Amino acid sequence: MPPKDRVVHGSSTTGRRERRTIRSGRWPPPWRHDVTISVGVVGAGPAGLTLAAALAQAGGFEVSVFDRADDHFSVETYNPDRSYTIDITGHGLRAARHIDITDRFDAELIHFKGLKIAPHPWLRRLGAGYAEERYHGRGWTGSRGDICRCLQAHLRERHANSVTLQFGAEATLVDAGQPQLRIASQSDGPGELRRFDLVVGCDGGGSGVRRAIADHSSGFSVEGADLGNHSLMLHLDQHLDELDPQYLYVLAVQPVMAVAGAINGPAGPADPRWFCQIGFSGPLRFGSSEDARRFLDRAHPLLRHFASHAMVDDFSRRKCLPTGKTKRCSSLVDGRVALLGDAGAPVPPIGQGVNAAMEGATVLARCLHDHRDALDAGLSAYASTWGRETDALRRIAMTVDLSQAMTPFRVLLASFAGYSALTLAKREDLSYVEAWERFCRGEDRVRRTPLGWFLPPRSTAVDLGPDRGHPAGE
Numbered sequence: 497m498p499p500k501d502r503v504v505h506g507s508s509t510t511g512r513r514e515r516r517t518i519r520s521g522r523w524p525p526p527w528r529h530d531v532t533i534s535v536g537v538v539g540a541g542p543a544g545l546t547l548a549a550a551l552a553q554a555g556g557f558e559v560s561v562f563d564r565a566d567d568h569f570s571v572e573t574y575n576p577d578r579s580y581t582i583d584i585t586g587h588g589l590r591a592a593r594h595i596d597i598t599d600r601f602d603a604e605l606i607h608f609k610g611l612k613i614a615p616h617p618w619l620r621r622l623g624a625g626y627a628e629e630r631y632h633g634r635g636w637t638g639s640r641g642d643i644c645r646c647l648q649a650h651l652r653e654r655h656a657n658s659v660t661l662q663f664g665a666e667a668t669l670v671d672a673g674q675p676q677l678r679i680a681s682q683s684d685g686p687g688e689l690r691r692f693d694l695v696v697g698c699d700g701g702g703s704g705v706r707r708a709i710a711d712h713s714s715g716f717s718v719e720g721a722d723l724g725n726h727s728l729m730l731h732l733d734q735h736l737d738e739l740d741p742q743y744l745y746v747l748a749v750q751p752v753m754a755v756a757g758a759i760n761g762p763a764g765p766a767d768p769r770w771f772c773q774i775g776f777s778g779p780l781r782f783g784s785s786e787d788a789r790r791f792l793d794r795a796h797p798l799l800r801h802f803a804s805h806a807m808v809d810d811f812s813r814r815k816c817l818p819t820g821k822t823k824r825c826s827s828l829v830d831g832r833v834a835l836l837g838d839a840g841a842p843v844p845p846i847g848q849g850v851n852a853a854m855e856g857a858t859v860l861a862r863c864l865h866d867h868r869d870a871l872d873a874g875l876s877a878y879a880s881t882w883g884r885e886t887d888a889l890r891r892i893a894m895t896v897d898l899s900q901a902m903t904p905f906r907v908l909l910a911s912f913a914g915y916s917a918l919t920l921a922k923r924e925d926l927s928y929v930e931a932w933e934r935f936c937r938g939e940d941r942v943r944r945t946p947l948g949w950f951l952p953p954r955s956t957a958v959d960l961g962p963d964r965g966h967p968a969g970e
Contacts, residue, residue, distance in 0.1 A: 533868075536677050536690065537561040538667045538705050539698035540568070542640070543837030543853035545647035547696060549595040550861030552655035556868065559659045560692070562667035562679060568648050573641025574759060577729060577814055580773040581744060581757025582643060582850050583608050585635035585922040591854035597650045601636045604646050606758055606765045608635035609742040613911075614798055626745070629911065633924055637744070639759040643850060669695060669708040672831035694871070695833045696860070698853075701821070703839035709830045717826045724777050725820030725844055725898045730792070730811045732756060732770035732802040739802070741768040748796040749904040752776045753896075756802070772799065773845075777899040779816050788812035820844050820898070822890055829879040832871070836860060841886035843893035848921050852889055852928070856882050888928040892917040892935065902950050909947065913938060 533556060537544045540563035551557040565571070584592065584601065585608060592598045610631040615624035638646075651659050662679070666687070670676040675695040680687025697705025709716050732739075739745065741758035748754035753775040761767035774795070782788045788808055792799040800808065821842065828840045835841075837853035860878045867874030895917055897903050910916040915938025920931035942948050 532556060532558045533694070533864075534558045534692045535560070536667065536675065536692035536695045537698055538669070538677070538695065539563055539700060539837075539839065540565070540644070540648070540661060540663065541698060541700065541837065541853070542643055542647065542850045543839070543857050544696070544698035545644060545651060546591055546595060546854045547698065547836060547857035547861060548659045548661075549597070549647065549651055549655060550591075550858045551864070552651070552658045553595060554861055554865040555658075557658065557864075560690075561659065561661045562665045562677070563661075563663050564666045565663065567661075567663045568641060568644040571641070573645065574639040574769070574771075576731065576810075578817055579639050579641075579759065580727075580729065580755075580771055580845070581637050581759055582640060583635055583637045583744060583757070583847055583922075584643065584851060584854070585631060585633060585847075586851060586924045586926075587848070587855040587921075587928075588851035589634055589924055591851075591858045594858045595650070596654075597646065598634065600646050600650055604760075604764065605636035605638040605642060606760065606768060607742050608637045608744075609740075610744075611746060612740075612743045613746040614748070614796060617797055620798075628743075629919065631922065635922075637741075637757055637759065640850070642760045669697070669705045669833065672709055672713060672833040675832040693832070694864075694875075697833065697835045697839040698837050698857075699839050701823075701838040701842035703835065705833065706825065706835055706839055709833060709835075713830050715826070716830045719824045721822050721894075722818070723820030723822075723844060723894065723897045723899060725775055725818070725896070726777070726779055726816045727773050727775040727819045727845075728780070728811060728814050728816055730754075730772040730774055730799065730803055731807045732772055733807050734804050735802055736768075736770055739770065741765075741770075745772075747772060747798050747802075748774075749908060752795045753898060753904070754795055754799060770802070772802070774799075775819060775898055779818075781816065782812040785809045785812045822893065824887070824890065827879050828883050828886070829875045832875075834860060834875060834878060841890065843886075843890050844896060846893045846896055846918055846921070848889055848893070848928075851922075852886070856886075859885075885928045888932040889921070891932050892921055892928065895935075900952065902952070905950055906952070909942065909950075910935065910938065913942065915939070915941075 535551060535557055537547060540561050544561050548559045548561050551559050592601055608631060611629040612626035614626055664681050666680045668678045670678050676689055676691045678687050678689055697703050699705055710718055745756040747756055754772055756772035758768035758770050761769045788811055823842050825840055828835045836856050859882045863878040864874045915935055917931060917935035920926055920934050943951060
């Protein structure tokens with residue numbers, strides 16, 4: 497286990513390689529291997545850690561990653577109130593291959609085989625079993641903490657000479673045009689100013705980097721929407737021998753959406769913990785444990801079958817979390833600052849947040865590497881290429897609007913008819929734009945049948961404007 501001080505591993509390359517600050521829009525030509533480009537990364541989640549690995553692998557970058565939280569190896573890998581099972585598939589798999597971490601994922605995460613969908617309660621009483629939707633590819637599941645531990649260990653073993661991780665450090669953007677960060681810890685007082693050739697905000701949906709850009713840049717704007725989706729976490733602790741940890745289980749779709757999955761337990765993948773994320777429209781509060789039991793019974797009897805009375809009691813006391821918010825930035829780049837992952841394009845959870853964050857990191861690293869001689873061109877290429885992908889992912893996520901009574905029907909119809917946007921988004925051979933286009937073509941075919949009466953109007957299905965749902969400001 498790494499030490500618990502703020503600098504976890506790595507060191508500056510100053511002294512080994514010439515370090516020059518690039519002050520113009522032009523970068524050194526690619527044959528100048530004696531010049532190192534400095535990158536300050538705010539946030540040591542999946543986006544920031546994957547970016548650090550991808551830049552280190554490309555060579556010629558000196559990466560400093562800052563996170564106000566503690567080292568991933570010194571804290572729990574999950575939060576009982578908000579941790580849910582994350583699958584790394586398709587887009588995340590592409591990123592994992594790019595940074596060469598697939599073998600570590602094989603050894604340290606749970607392998608993923610697909611989805612199992614529970615039958616309606618009355619069909620279950622007649623003996624019906626789970627419908628299975630196989631995932632044909634390489635994939636894994638785990639908590640955010642499980643994934644971050646893998647990425648941190650990968651950086652420590654492979655890239656300690658070019659990547660520095662500093663935990664317990666608050667990094668605040670001071671100037672996007674001449675990218676500077678103020679780095680402070682609890683013991684540093686006001687902290688120190690550090691200038692980089694490029695700063696990347698990977699600090700999540702509540703991004704301080706994004707807020708700083710919006711406060712100081714007149715050309716940067718953020719549009720927000722809120723579907724009103726909320727969720728609660730239910731821990732599963734009984735009859736677990738009936739569940740296969742290599743699958744995610746859709747235990748209910750109406751009147752709530754309930755998806756269960758496993759993450760690493762204390763002994764790793766062989767000792768899984770089970771959680772079920774229960775999503776619904778609007779905030780919810782239970783007056784008693786009995787209210788929670790009735791709520792779960794209405795959703796599906798399997799929920800209480802897998803959760804003991806003690807787990808239901810805990811569930812009844814948890815605070816409901818908003819999960820329907822999304823934002824669209826006018827650009828993923830402003831000056832010498834780029835936004836990545838949820839910092840640039842937060843979307844409601846549909847199993848793609850970490851996958852998109854990891855792939856976006858590799859796209860940014862490729863753009864910077866391919867345009868090493870021109871900073872502006874590299875950043876522009878990233879904003880254009882990945883901006884289209886995040887727009888498509890946002891459209892996909894917003895089809896899961898739990899405030900609409902027919903959303904469960906829409907999701908199940910798409911799944912059984914073979915054009916599910918959620919399934920297409922997991923495919924390694926499709927971009928998010930291609931997944932969205934295939935979904936639209938599938939729905940258009942259904943609209944020409946009597947089933948089309950049960951689908952939302954075409955304009956509602958596609959519209960992404962700030963008036964979609966309830967306005968949500970920056």
